[in-house]
Amino acid sequence: xxxxxxxxxxxxxxxxxxxxxxxxxxxxxxxxxxxxxxxxxxxxxxxxxxxxxxxxxxxxxxxxxxxxxxxxxxxxxxxxxxxxxxxxxxxxxxxxxxxxxxxxxxxxxxxxxxx
Amino acid sequence: xxxxxxxxxxxxxxxxxxxxxxxxxxxxxxxxxxxxxxxxxxxxxxxxxxxxxxxxxxxxxxxxxxxxxxxxxxxxxxxxxxxxxxxxxxxxxxxxxxxxxxxxxxxxxxxxxxx
Numbered sequence: 001x002x003x004x005x006x007x008x009x010x011x012x013x014x015x016x017x018x019x020x021x022x023x024x025x026x027x028x029x030x031x032x033x034x035x036x037x038x039x040x041x042x043x044x045x046x047x048x049x050x051x052x053x054x055x056x057x058x059x060x061x062x063x064x065x066x067x068x069x070x071x072x073x074x075x076x077x078x079x080x081x082x083x084x085x086x087x088x089x090x091x092x093x094x095x096x097x098x099x100x101x102x103x104x105x106x107x108x109x110x111x112x113x114x115x
Numbered sequence: 116x117x118x119x120x121x122x123x124x125x126x127x128x129x130x131x132x133x134x135x136x137x138x139x140x141x142x143x144x145x146x147x148x149x150x151x152x153x154x155x156x157x158x159x160x161x162x163x164x165x166x167x168x169x170x171x172x173x174x175x176x177x178x179x180x181x182x183x184x185x186x187x188x189x190x191x192x193x194x195x196x197x198x199x200x201x202x203x204x205x206x207x208x209x210x211x212x213x214x215x216x217x218x219x220x221x222x223x224x225x226x227x228x229x230x
Contacts, residue, residue: 033218
């Protein structure tokens with residue numbers, strides 16, 4: 001987990017507000033994955049980004065969710081008009097050294113609570 | 116459609132004994148399988164992986180077995196230690212378009228090692 005930084009660790013939003021989750025990958029890495037873990041479930045893939053490019057967004061909900069990874073700065077997962085069902089832990093990950101195996105280093109996550 | 120299943124939500128084992136965690140999958144395209152360990156309020160930590168062309172991989176106290184014909188894998192921890200108490204996630208991956216290697220996770224098994 002060392003090196004992948006996520007903030008904030010905890011985020012509380014009222015229904016209808018926007019949530020912005022930030023992720024800085026491991027130093028020197030230019031790709032990030034975002035995953036979501038709903039209560040009592042496993043992690044589910046959302047999106048895979050390279051700097052300035054979305055490579056695979058097949059796991060992203062069709063509405064209200066967007067992700068970016070600008071040339072400078074962290075990757076941002078943005079949720080507009082949050083609803084109670086968005087309450088979850090959101091993790092980002094850097095691909096590991098054995099990228100052919102799917103190994104990834106995860107951050108500590110952002111726990112989003114929608115009230 | 117759960118492509119990776121962990122049917123035991125919890126497992127309790129006495130310290131020093133063997134812990135066996137099981138996982139089943141349905142997608143024949145998976146070519147790597149991984150086990151992650153997760154403590155509360157932290158991100159998942161990579162433990163061990165296995166290629167689909169192998170049937171066993173060992174790393175210290177951890178051994179993963181793959182039965183491809185049964186689409187089943189298991190993680191053995193010997194000897195179990197109290198510090199092993201955590202949620203264990205089975206994950207699987209294949210190389211998708213755009214070089215993404217997203218992980219498909221099971222729902223996890225809570226392992227408790229009793230002193």
